[in-house]
Amino acid sequence: GENVEQHPSTLSVQEGDSAVIKCTYSDSASNYFPWYKQELGKRPQLIIDIRSNVGEKKDQRIAVTLNKTAKHFSLHITETQPEDSAVYFCAASPTGTASKLTFGTGTRLQVTL
Amino acid sequence: DGGITQSPKYLFRKEGQNVTLSCEQNLNHDAMYWYRQDPGQGLRLIYYSQIVNDFQKGDIAEGYSVSREKKESFPLTVTSAQKNPTAFYLCASTPNTGAYEQYFGPGTRLTVT
Numbered sequence: 001g002e003n004v005e006q007h008p009s010t011l012s013v014q015e016g017d018s019a020v021i022k023c024t025y026s027d028s029a030s031n032y033f034p035w036y037k038q039e040l041g042k043r044p045q046l047i048i049d050i051r052s053n054v055g056e057k058k059d060q061r062i063a064v065t066l067n068k069t070a071k072h073f074s075l076h077i078t079e080t081q082p083e084d085s086a087v088y089f090c091a092a093s094p095t096g097t098a099s100k101l102t103f104g105t106g107t108r109l110q111v112t113l
Numbered sequence: 114d115g116g117i118t119q120s121p122k123y124l125f126r127k128e129g130q131n132v133t134l135s136c137e138q139n140l141n142h143d144a145m146y147w148y149r150q151d152p153g154q155g156l157r158l159i160y161y162s163q164i165v166n167d168f169q170k171g172d173i174a175e176g177y178s179v180s181r182e183k184k185e186s187f188p189l190t191v192t193s194a195q196k197n198p199t200a201f202y203l204c205a206s207t208p209n210t211g212a213y214e215q216y217f218g219p220g221t222r223l224t225v226t
Contacts, residue, residue: 089155
């Protein structure tokens with residue numbers, strides 16, 4: 001089955017700096033790659049996603065890049081703010097009908113003042 | 114936040130007892146999922162259901178059971194066979210089997226002593 005690795009496990013940046021979180025996946029059939037943000041004690045919420053026919057996608061301060069050849073994708077957050085502090089999860093979903101996601105182990109992002 | 118509800122928010126049980134976690138959605142979503150979240154391990158899929166009266170095992174189904182008698186409900190039973198049941202349990206749904214974004218419920222934190 002699919003295996004998703006995520007790095008780093010923790011990341012501390014100063015407010016205004018950029019943050020980058022990287023994930024690799026194993027199943028070349030995966031074609032959907034979402035990123036979720038989870039604040040402490042809350043539910044995960046989708047912040048951005050990308051499909052295999054696209055190399056990059058941006059939404060204001062966040063962007064995701066995908067390299068299908070190397071089987072890795074990354075989340076980029078620019079101009080970080082304290083409210084960006086949370087745990088971020090990447091995931092991958094192979095072709096199929098059930099949207100079966102395999103998640104990475106998460107990155108705890110801390111944005112300091 | 115509305116659409117998917119899980120109850121209760123916190124649940125305490127003695128070892129050896131079965132316990133059922135509720136998940137209800139009023140989004141008219143076809144597919145529903147149960148995940149377990151442990152510190153440092155991300156979200157792991159327990160069971161999923163694409164349609165009423167049908168469900169499949171996920172990656173860590175041992176010690177758990179589910180039912181899908183109604184489209185809006187997907188309860189999870191944690192049985193006494195689950196060796197380490199203490200965890201945060203998240204339910205999710207997707208609009209149909211072709212869609213990918215998963216909408217999460219608020220979660221239930223189960224503590225077994």
